Amino acid sequence: MEKFIPLSVPNFEGNEKKYVNDAVETAWVSTGGAYVSKFEKDLAKFLYVENVAVCQSGTSALHLSLIEAGVTVGDTVLVSPLTFIAAVNPVKYQHATPVFIDCDDSFCIDPIKLKAFCENECVWDGVILRYKTSPVKALVVVHVFGNMADMEAIVEVASQYSIKIIEDATEALGTFYTKGKYKGKYAGTIGDFGAFSFNGNKIITTGGGGAVTSNKSLCVDHMRFLSTQAKTDPFNYTHDEIGFNYRMTNLQAALGVAQLEELPEFIRRKLQNYARYSRLFDDSKYCTLMPFREGTRSNKWFYSLCIDKAAIKVPLRKIIELLKLTGIETRAIWGLISEQKPYKNEKTYLLEKAPYYASRIINIPCSTQITEEEIEYVALTINELLGNLANE
Incomplete structure (x- = not known):
């Protein structure tokens, strides 16, 4: 690799x-x-x-x-x-x-x-x-x-x-x-x-x-x-x-x-790179690049892909492992805290979207040093991998 x-x-x-x-x-x-x-x-x-x-x-x-x-x-x-x-x-x-x-x-x-x-x-x-x-x-x-x-x-x-x-x-x-x-x-x-x-x-x-x-x-x-x-x-x-x-x-x-002196420049790059990913994932059939709240200027620290579980049957772990073989580091969103051993007996209230997203979200490369070429490679590789998994 x-x-x-x-x-x-x-x-x-x-x-x-x-x-x-x-x-x-x-x-x-x-x-x-x-x-x-x-x-x-x-x-x-x-x-x-x-x-x-x-x-x-x-x-x-x-x-x-x-x-x-x-x-x-x-x-x-x-x-x-x-x-x-x-x-x-x-x-x-x-x-x-x-x-x-x-x-x-x-x-x-x-x-x-x-x-x-x-x-x-x-x-x-x-x-x-x-x-x-x-x-x-x-x-x-x-x-x-x-x-x-x-x-x-x-x-x-x-x-x-x-x-x-x-x-x-x-x-x-x-x-x-x-x-x-x-x-x-x-x-x-x-x-x-x-x-x-x-x-x-x-x-x-x-x-x-x-x-x-x-x-x-x-x-x-x-x-x-x-x-x-x-x-x-x-x-x-x-x-x-x-x-x-x-x-x-x-x-x-x-x-x-x-x-802190560099923070404005780091945020500028985060916004620019998110916009590049948005264009590349815009027509994706099997995942959605998650948006940020309207009426805010987010620092766009991490970028999140929501995987279409209706089309992609494999677990997130498998997707992450396959992407690692292509040289792309990704990660799953956290496991629900309410399901962790120290908290499994605590009260939960109307948990619907939390478990939904916990089973579907992966984070993709977002360093401020990432190049436009690398962003294109990440998006192309993910789209191709998900397409292959959907057709299996």
Whole structure:
């Protein structure tokens, strides 16, 4: 196999080496250092928010958000089953209970079913919404693959029932509304809290790392405090709360500052490459390139093909294995979290589209370095393979 086109790899075309070397040369490699505060300020400026705290991962950002939202033992948190499991695990860190609400065609949580759950399965006493005897404290909204959830409808429901909204924007840095009530607002800046990830496959990366923001600047300050072991007096090592070792390092932040400088160009390429794929899959008989929500400018982080299971009888695993033999790396969308061993006994609500898409979606190569020739090869190969499988 001569050709290999990876699914998604990082792109270091800018000042990454310069800034990281500077951090090393000045010996500021741990959680202190100028690049940490600079990355926070640059992210806040980019997102048009007042305050951002950077941390070790998107998971830690979500965990800090749940803590700050007041989620604790015995509470209920509404989540999606069609996402990466890291979006739900922090609920368990707080000894709370997730309830899985179905997604819509954007793969994001369905506001219609969210509202139905609150109205039909819960009791609202004018102060607290309860599911059985458990207070419904928060809702984790994942902007899947850079798509934007229907935030207008979601905020309306959450506001009615005093549910804190935690936006998991780990895949959606740079996605924003172009129309409607939230025109100009970025993913992660609409709800009460917003979490971001800079994992190796994200649109910008710090190797590992994340960030968290809030509509209340003091909440960000407190989450930053918690992320540094909640140290109130660094001289005497006094700690007034349970803290965490969640702070981002200066080396990671140096990489992040450089990557953020390149983000507009990375998004431009993502949009351009998605348009190329759209033309090439437009007439495909056996798959559909999934769209992004109208009225938004998505970062188009990951591209998704929906396979026609009526025509293609083989499992997704077989398709992925056959494509790998041609030098094309793809992956299936996640298995439903509600079907995973730690969560199989948790409540689900009207799951229809989540299992439908879980059995049909594969992600295709979308790196910012992918060439037009490689995009054409990917599309041609997939269309030919699916045609052959349909005729078997």
